[in-house]
Amino acid sequence: MKKQNDSLIDDRLRSCLIAIKQVDGIIDMDLHLVFDYGLDSLRMQKLCIKIEDEFGIIIPEDEARSGFFASLNGIKQYLSEYHSIV
Secondary structure, eight states: OHHHHHHHHHHHHHHHHHHHSOOOSOOOTTSOTTTTTOOOHHHHHHHHHHHHHHHTOOOOHHHHTSGGGGSHHHHHHHHHHHHOOO
């Protein structure tokens, strides 16, 4: 069950990224959101809002600027540690 839930979380995070930026090809959960996907500060903020809506959580601004938000896997780890999602 955990593996299936893990995959669902990945899909939901990928959908959040696609909703705010056109991404060509397969989305790698480990790629850097700024350096590899080219998200600027406004798009990072939009991504956080999209994730808040998707998962029904609130992400404090200081947490959104943490190292967790460098990649989708980092965000997944954040969701697990801070919001018990995964």
